[in-house]
Amino acid sequence: MHPLTLTGLGERRHLAGPGTDLETHIEDVVQLIDHLDAPELVLVGHDYAIHPVLGAADRRPERISRVVHLPCRRTATPPSPSSRTRKSQTNFFPA
Known part of the structure; x- marks a missing residue:
């Protein structure tokens, strides 16, 4: 397993900038x-x-044999400010 924290999130939040977007995150995964x-x-x-x-x-x-989506359970309560700094995580497993 190779966890990846996307640019601008979690311990990589200091790397965020005005141009950090979905394209940045796709490139994180491609790299x-x-x-x-x-x-x-x-x-x-x-x-x-x-x-x-x-x-x-x-x-x-x-290079990809399978893609798995792990959705979160939605709640009626809005997220707390501290939850917004949690990292969005992507994992890679050799097939």
């Missing part, structure tokens, strides 16, 4: 795919991270 030795990967995206995972899978389809 990790390119640096892993496994010929095929299973990408797992939690909540928002499914979007960059799908974008990266589209750019490296020959």
Whole structure:
């Protein structure tokens, strides 16, 4: 497993800038795919991270054997300010 925290989130929040967007996050995932030795990967995206995972899978389809989405359970209570700093995590598993 190779967890990845997207640019601008969690411990990488200091890297955020005005141009940090979905394209930045797709590139984060593509770069990790390119640096892993496994010929095929299973990408797992939690909540928002499914979007960059799908974008990266589209750019490296020959490396991806499966994409898994782990949705969160929605609640009626809005998120607390501290929950907004939690990282969106993407995991990679060799196929």
